[in-house]
Amino acid sequence: MTPRLAEWISTVFYVGRFPVAPGTAGSLVAVGFVWLWQSVLAINLGWTILAVVLLTILGVAASTVHSRSLGVEDPGEIVIDEFVGQWIGLILIPAHWAFWVAAFVLFRVLDIWKPLYIDKIQSWPNGWGVMADDVLAGIVTFLMIQLIVIFI
Numbered sequence: 001m002t003p004r005l006a007e008w009i010s011t012v013f014y015v016g017r018f019p020v021a022p023g024t025a026g027s028l029v030a031v032g033f034v035w036l037w038q039s040v041l042a043i044n045l046g047w048t049i050l051a052v053v054l055l056t057i058l059g060v061a062a063s064t065v066h067s068r069s070l071g072v073e074d075p076g077e078i079v080i081d082e083f084v085g086q087w088i089g090l091i092l093i094p095a096h097w098a099f100w101v102a103a104f105v106l107f108r109v110l111d112i113w114k115p116l117y118i119d120k121i122q123s124w125p126n127g128w129g130v131m132a133d134d135v136l137a138g139i140v141t142f143l144m145i146q147l148i149v150i151f152i
Helices: 004-009 022-040 046-068 081-089 095-115 126-151
Strands: none
Touching: 004 022, 004 046, 022 046, 022 081, 022 095, 046 081, 046 126, 081 095, 095 126
């Protein structure tokens, strides 16, 4: 992968260069994209899972190349991890706006606070560490939102 392509992918087409809270900006872009994907295009669950897995693998590769080119282990401008993690948290979410806001806020809290083992897997090497903590935060978000949906 070329450094330029890795930069585009890992920064989600330069969203990661947003001057304030680039991770939050990456998550917001994901919310908009996932709403389009699920609500407007109505892509089924099988294609959604395939897309998330492929984008995770692509994110690992792009994050590895881009972080090496910058000489920084996990630069803040890499937001493909927030994009993928937020997407995971939004899978199968009901169309009501309150669930979407809850999933966004919960994911951001987990991504920033990094409870449970989320902090530990961040130390994995290269792009794996960049992506894995947000994938786990997305999975925890998904599970918590699904529990809320079940009990409401």
